Amino acid sequence: MVRIRTRDEILRVAAELFTRYGFKGTSLHDIAAEVGCSKATLLYHFAHKDAILLALVEPARQSLIDLVARLAGIDDKGVRDAAIGGFIDLVLRYRREVALIYDVTPQFLQEPAFVRVRELTDALVAGFAGRSADPDDQTAAKVLLAGIAAVVIDDKRDEVELRPALVAVARRALIPGKD
Amino acid sequence: MVRIRTRDEILRVAAELFTRYGFKGTSLHDIAAEVGCSKATLLYHFAHKDAILLALVEPARQSLIDLVARLAGIDDKGVRDAAIGGFIDLVLRYRREVALIYDVTPQFLQEPAFVRVRELTDALVAGFAGRSADPDDQTAAKVLLAGIAAVVIDDKRDEVELRPALVAVARRALIPGKD
DNA sequence: CACCAACCTGACCGCTCGGTCAGAACCTGA
């Protein structure tokens, strides 16, 4: 029986506390107390406090990378709808992780593992804008991108209800891609 | 020789540093060093660190109260456009303050001076949704509200360019008010 | 059994934080 349970428990508790009190608002002591282990144990499993956050957020980051790669292979005509659907699916699947990333931005944006997040979201903005060069289209794309993320973070509606509502508002707000 | 009011200078510097490093990421020592005074001087002018933030944000909060009051006097047919225009004007006028509020939420949301902010934004959501009871309309309203605020916070475009773009995307995305 | 690596801990460290306090320096009007 592998004793990896403690590590998972740390991640579970950390996600909960980071979500509730923010990253800076949660101390290693808080996490350790909730897990029921010592602070030193946390730092046995994770090199730094930051490493806990990175581990929590990594799956979402990987999904974002995948999404952007997928969008790169789609023509201008279809990219808007693919971006909308893909992004909404992603943030609904990783609601908690999205909240964590938003909480910790921009301080973590220059973390080596995170430098790419900015360019990833830039690619997403381009997708939302149907690769339009018009600044107003890009502004609209940013509004929707940030707005959807924000709603997903703190709205209590179920994702089954939320998804069509989010897709609908994005489709209404964003200019369709040209061919 | 004009005596620069230390209190004003503290607020100026604090706004700058809070914006750049966040509220928690800025210490009283940092502010004092930048102002060129002692930490004790800060606490002579402001009872607590929180009081500095509250003072910075107060004008924006008052404007929000005024806006919500104004919307209450408008009928369902016109409330959507009034809310859109009023909110966009407000966040463009108080870009920095909006950024501060978003940085510090939700920790400050239960501050006595801030308890009302949540209900104020709820009123705005209702306005954006043209007072519709449809949850999807309210979701759309939340997306636009949060999205506009987020864009205003970190977009570098001039407000003269930004305003029409923001109004346009909001009009497109939100259902017109019925009569 | 003994051994060893993985796992865990209490005690401790250096540092920064927000905040306090007694008193110095600085006006300003009498």
Added chain:
DNA sequence: TCAGGTTCTGACCGAGCGGTCAGGTTGGTG
């Protein structure tokens, strides 16, 4: 000139932070 309120400060405080370390505990394996 002096008095007295306003403004400012260095020294200090207790608490909390992330992180280290030497050593104890545990459980599987030969």
